[in-house]
C-alpha cells in the first residue's frame with residue numbers, strides 16, 4: 001500500500017506547494033525512572049543509543065526553529081526535529097550533553113508559570129523537577145530553542161476564549177521577557193488541539209505549533225510528531241520513520257477529500 005500511495009500525484013495546496021510534514025520526534029523526560037505510568041521517560045542509555053542511530057543513518061537532529069528555517073530555504077536535507085515537552089530539569093542534565101556531542105540542537109517547550117516547580121498536572125506522578133528560570137535563560141542564551149507549552153499545562157480545546165488567549169498569548173510574553181528574545185513555537189498541552197486553539201496560536205504571533213497526531217488540522221499550527229519511548233530501539237525507529245512518510249500522504253488525501261486548504 002505504501003508503494004501505491006507514494007506514486008499518486010497529490011493535489012496542490014493554495015500556497016502552490018504541497019504541505020509536507022517534516023519528521024519530528026517527541027520526547028518528554030530523559031532519566032532513570034522506574035515509575036513511569038504515562039510512558040514519558042526514556043533512559044539516558046536508550047536516548048544516547050537513539051541519537052547514535054540517527055547520526056549513523058545520516059540524520060541531523062535540530063530544533064523546530066532550525067528545521068522550519070531550513071525547509072523555508074528549500075534545504076530540508078536529512079533533518080529531524082527533536083522536541084522535549086514540559087521542560088523537565090533532566091533536559092539540561094541528560095539531553096544537552098548528548099546532543100552537543102553530535103552537533104545537534106533541540107527545542108524545549110516549557111510551562112511558563114511552572115518553572116522551577118514540578119509536573120503537578122500528571123496526577124499519578126512521579127513528581128519530576130522542571131527547569132528553573134535561570135536554566136531556561138541559560139539554555140536560550142546558548143542557542144537551544146525555548147518554546148511555550150502554555151501557562152499552566154491546561155488542555156486548550158473547549159476552554160473559554162479568555163483562558164485560551166491567556167494560556168497562549170501570556171505564556172509567550174512571559175517567556176520572551178525571560179529569554180530576552182522571540183519565542184516562536186507553541187506546543188499544545190496533551191497534544192490536544194482544535195480549530196480555535198490553532199487560530200489563537202496564530203493570532204498570538206507564533207510562527208508554528210506542534211501537536212501529536214496527524215489530523216485534518218495538520219499544518220503549520222498543528223505539526224504532527226512521532227512519539228519516541230524507552231522501548232524504541234533501532235528497528236522500531238526505522239519503522240516509525242516509514243509510518244511517518246505514509247501518514248503524511250494519507251493526511252494529504254484526507255484533507256483533499258474534505259476540500260480543506262491552508
Ligand SMILES: [Zn+2]
Nearest residue numbers: 085086189190
Ligand atoms: Zn506536556
